[in-house]
Amino acid sequence: MRKKILIVDDVDINRDLLRAILEEDYTVVEADNGKKALEIIYSMKEELAAVLLDLIMPEMDGFQVLEELNRRREIIGRVPVLIISGEASVEVENKCLELGISDFIGKPFNNMVVKKRVRNVVNFFDSKNLLEEKVAEQTAILREANITLKAQAEQLKKRNQEIIDLLGTVVEYRNLESGEHIQRVKGYTKILAECFMREYPEYSLTQDKINIIVSASALHDIGKITIPDSILQKPGKLTKDEYEYMKSHTTKGCELLDAIKSEWDEEYKKVSYEIIRHHHERYDGRGYPDGLSGEAIPIPAQLVSVADVYDALVNERCYKDAYSPDEAFKMITEGQCGVFSPKLMECFRKVRGDFEGLAAR
Amino acid sequence: MNLKECYASIGADYESVFLRMGSDSVICKFLFRYFDRNEYNGLEKAICEKRWKDAFIYAHNMKGFALNMSLTRLAGASSVLCEALRNGQPEDGVSGMLADVKSAYVITEKAVGNLERE
Structure with a gap:
């Protein structure tokens, strides 16, 4: 199944510019403001391979989207967010990085560079998510094994007690x-x-x-x-x-x-x-x-x-x-x-x- | 007029946009779309009506597009206006900055209008 990319930008031409770059490799989903972006992210989080997010938008801007995603850490940790913006000051880039973004692409952008940077981030998160799933799986197995071991230890303790009780009964009898x-x-x-x-x-x-x-x-x-x-x-x-x-x-x-x-x-x-x-x-x-x-x-x-x-x-x-x-x-x-x-x-x-x-x- | 001539006529950076976007037809497609909808009117109207936040977003979007298209003069003028509007309270001289944007916009729009459409 093709991976899905969400492009969030209030200007349709900007979305189309990015769509033209990415649609060869991904199924592109679009949102023209932050609120719609969040709805799509929450409903499609398992399917989204990445979010390309503009910063300056009406209704809800990119910073507000990032802050909202940070309140739900499981999403920002699982779906990579790349900022595409003309707001290319160090302060802005730093603020976005602190809010957990995976990459910051300033305007003007080079089509090939965008394509490669998106691919890198998607691949990285694929590996990371796979690894985390494996770790979670292994942890669950270990937890299960630990419960079994504890039960066996309890059983053994009970058995030791039974042996002593049995011998004690012999003395009494x-x-x-x-x-x-x-x-x-x-x-x-x-x-x-x-x-x-x-x-x-x-x-x-x-x-x-x-x-x-x-x-x-x-x-x-x-x-x-x-x-x-x-x-x-x-x-x-x-x-x-x-x-x-x-x-x-x-x-x-x-x-x-x-x-x-x-x-x-x-x-x-x-x-x-x-x-x-x-x-x-x-x-x-x-x-x-x-x-x-x-x-x-x-x-x-x-x-x-x-x-x-x-x-x-x-x-x-x-x-x-x-x-x-x-x-x-x-x-x-x-x-x-x-x-x-x-x-x-x-x-x-x-x-x-x-x-x-x-x-x- | 072809694209390279068009860029040369308005002092825009054809080499840069071609390097980044890779194809004249793609560049032309986006230029036509943008100038067909007269984005400048929205910006001017927002400033006249003192809707500073809307005006900032218009200026910001114009700057972003111009940067991506390497429309050097339009990018420079809209960037100056954008910064003047950033904090919601316009700085002195906004009308002069708007006039610069209009001038750059009109020149560019005219040059794009002279491009051969497929």
Whole structure:
């Protein structure tokens, strides 16, 4: 299809002069004033290859047309405007260029020069428009891909959560720990972790990471499904051998985790692993299974160990009665249940009220 | 009278217009069209009636055409008048400037009238 050129000039002879130059290559459309020009530009903008605009005209002059087009940037950016005028001062040319024109052709003009300059501008805008369309197309594709990726990430997150929930259900079903214990440990872990994030930003805890830690805390005793009931539910004190066997729930839990071959987010797996293996480690190195000490104990495990001990203390177990929250607080802060990190204890003191509120529910 | 002689008789620049427009017949076509409609009358009437904005547009259009056609004298006279009318309030001596335009216009019109029409 032939490209269309709009010639805007109030003098028909001038329009005819330009038509004679351009009609060999383009279909020429004419307007004899600015208002008509705008109507044509708005209705034909997709089809117009260029606008040749006179400046001095009755009704609406060329400057007003340019100002109006500038209010609709998408047009001046898409359809090139060339000024053809006898107003050839530097000021006028500069003003037109600032208003976004593509070329300024003064009078008298040379027919061949007009023809070539129009062709150059049309070709340039053709390439530019094509490139912009391609970029817009690619951007839309990328945006679409990004939405899909986000949806997949959400799906994966959901799947990670489902794996943890499933394993947590196994622990509950085996009646190793009551469902309430698991829920409370999650609650204490969350309270302590959020305080720790606020107080010690140098550990780079984030709410996302805390959410993972809280979910994974449900698995801290998963290894107990491998421990016989005769040991787990023994009302009295365990023998040395029984105690050693009981301690293996930390490492056996990790073996269980390793057996999961399904696609599982690395971070979820790492945090779960740290909690299951190390939630009985103590800050002075006297915990188990690895005797880690100080900062070598992963933060998720440290958080869950305080939560787990606190809940065990304030609730009745087959081997002991429940302590009061006051007693539990004292026992933990005085190191009667093993030594915890001083920073963690600082947080524990700060959130004591929140722990007691949750324990009372 | 042919086009080259016509231009020479009024001190207009034939070489320039031919170089830019490329053909005598095209140049003649536009000259005939322009002078057949007596553009000068519109300009004179607008000035007499003190319609300065209209007068400016007439003068401006005459200048543009004369420049394109290399009608040197008419382009010069209409350009002077055009600038005098530009700001909507005419400067002193507009009637003298108009007389110069008329003189150049009449001479050119007459020369074009003597051109052989196909």
